[in-house]
Amino acid sequence: xxxxxxxxxxxxxxxxxxxxxxxxxxxxxxxxxxxEIVFLQAGHGLVLGLWPADELRKDVGVDGPQGPHAxxxxxxxxxxxxxxxxxxxxxxxxxxxxxxxxKPGQRADFGGYHxxxxxxxxxxxxxxxxxxxxxxxxxxxxxxxxxx
Amino acid sequence: xxxxxxxxxxxxxxxxxxxxxxxxxxxxxxxxxxxEIVFLQAGHGLVLGLWPADELRKDVGVDGPQGPHAxxxxxxxxxxxxxxxxxxxxxxxxxxxxxxxxKPGQRADFGGYHxxxxxxxxxxxxxxxxxxxxxxxxxxxxxxxxxx
Numbered sequence: 001x002x003x004x005x006x007x008x009x010x011x012x013x014x015x016x017x018x019x020x021x022x023x024x025x026x027x028x029x030x031x032x033x034x035x036e037i038v039f040l041q042a043g044h045g046l047v048l049g050l051w052p053a054d055e056l057r058k059d060v061g062v063d064g065p066q067g068p069h070a071x072x073x074x075x076x077x078x079x080x081x082x083x084x085x086x087x088x089x090x091x092x093x094x095x096x097x098x099x100x101x102x103k104p105g106q107r108a109d110f111g112g113y114h115x116x117x118x119x120x121x122x123x124x125x126x127x128x129x130x131x132x133x134x135x136x137x138x139x140x141x142x143x144x145x146x147x148x
Numbered sequence: 149x150x151x152x153x154x155x156x157x158x159x160x161x162x163x164x165x166x167x168x169x170x171x172x173x174x175x176x177x178x179x180x181x182x183x184e185i186v187f188l189q190a191g192h193g194l195v196l197g198l199w200p201a202d203e204l205r206k207d208v209g210v211d212g213p214q215g216p217h218a219x220x221x222x223x224x225x226x227x228x229x230x231x232x233x234x235x236x237x238x239x240x241x242x243x244x245x246x247x248x249x250x251k252p253g254q255r256a257d258f259g260g261y262h263x264x265x266x267x268x269x270x271x272x273x274x275x276x277x278x279x280x281x282x283x284x285x286x287x288x289x290x291x292x293x294x295x296x
Binding site: 123 | 169267
């Protein structure tokens, strides 16, 4: 698993309030701004995601082994890879290193494939293969629909 | 305030356990690994910091107006700028946009100048001027001591 974070997702309580702060207030431009999620470029090949906390919890999988990790349910870091097999491999590597698998590799709502693990403190990492996400040479991230 | 995150700090409960996971387990190489803090390169111009949660809380300033924001005390995002004046300007801009100032701009323990605000959900942002932190053209971050 390479040293790479592509996405920081904040689980927000009121997406309209978050839009007012980051977009209207700070003037940040979204990479993607649809009904229920906002992605903002936040660095070279880095995106900040604003997503209702309930959606983020559901995405991680509320039936998973949350236990002591439940308190960290307002944020996740994402590491993207280039294939489904690499998602499974990264999850296995993290588990071997001591992580708790919260959601095994599986088809994702965004059209790709993903899973989640928790680090020793419960911080959540998503490992994702998202064919709709590309990073240009200048670091600009584009997130579009996955065409099957 | 530009759309730029330079540092994600996780407030960990046991730094030795975090080292075992990220460094020994995943094999990630530190940018800086000293007694009480570990910084890992996590992307182009991006660093993941592992810091005991108590230290992170102290750095934000426990006497600040935490209130409803206390639950977010295990993580912070950092935006770096090039001068003390820019720290104050970014904090003012965030406050005007609806943020709560948790720590006004002031001299920082790392040798530079910084402050913290909370976004509408309480997620904490550090605005920092750190002359000891440089980003090379290839995105590699170096964090060294600040020479006064």
